[in-house]
Amino acid sequence: MACKPTVPSGYIQPDDMEDLLYDYHIAQTMAIENGRDDGKEDYNQTLYFAAVLEKHGVTKAKFDSSLTYYYVRADRFNDMYQHIAKRLSDDALALGASEGEVNHYSKLTSNGDTTDVWMGKLSTMLIPYAPYNKMDFVQQADTSYRKGDSFMFIVNTDFIYQSGSRVAEACIAMRYDNDTIVSKAVSVSSSGISQIRIPEVANHKVKEIRGYIYLAPEREVTTTLKLMAIKSIQLIKFRKKEEKEEKPKQ
Numbered sequence: 001m002a003c004k005p006t007v008p009s010g011y012i013q014p015d016d017m018e019d020l021l022y023d024y025h026i027a028q029t030m031a032i033e034n035g036r037d038d039g040k041e042d043y044n045q046t047l048y049f050a051a052v053l054e055k056h057g058v059t060k061a062k063f064d065s066s067l068t069y070y071y072v073r074a075d076r077f078n079d080m081y082q083h084i085a086k087r088l089s090d091d092a093l094a095l096g097a098s099e100g101e102v103n104h105y106s107k108l109t110s111n112g113d114t115t116d117v118w119m120g121k122l123s124t125m126l127i128p129y130a131p132y133n134k135m136d137f138v139q140q141a142d143t144s145y146r147k148g149d150s151f152m153f154i155v156n157t158d159f160i161y162q163s164g165s166r167v168a169e170a171c172i173a174m175r176y177d178n179d180t181i182v183s184k185a186v187s188v189s190s191s192g193i194s195q196i197r198i199p200e201v202a203n204h205k206v207k208e209i210r211g212y213i214y215l216a217p218e219r220e221v222t223t224t225l226k227l228m229a230i231k232s233i234q235l236i237k238f239r240k241k242e243e244k245e246e247k248p249k250q
Contacts (some may be wrong), residue, residue: 064223
């Protein structure tokens, strides 16, 4: 019988690491908000991070070594962050945020003029080390796609960085039934919602959708926390309303 790999006792265990990173995410947001007016964001983040370590009874040295351990086992780290993303979303709803604020198009169905046609995973986590710094996707169009449809690719990102530059890119490419390709990209350097709009291509419909989200890599593994959380991924299809012919006047 296959056994789930265990984490050596010298490192922070997965459940404890998840709780610590969850608290760090909250603390980082508070540090940015509280330091925005007086320009003390970096100072506050350092202070709040130390408070998170103290709360969990973890030294910075143990956190650093554990972080390196998980960085080189990013598949486990990714599973961990799926849980964190869900907890953050559930917390937002519990505190009074509407479904629309958490996910603007969350209640769209497969019918109607405005539809979320995304078929991939809704959230993921990237770290700046290959091959875990890129998310690729390919999606085939179905019979619901029509000529004149336009699209908007939406991602909600959180950069959880102790230090360093935040450099990422999102790109989407549409291939149409005449093999024309329309692609657009957007730079992502701060937390929040990023959008890419693909306008309609008259008289042609989409056959295939490709794209990626790419986080600029680091040359060497460091003990500095660097995560890019991606959640609430959506691909919104907008149906062009048919113009009604004007009846001739009698």
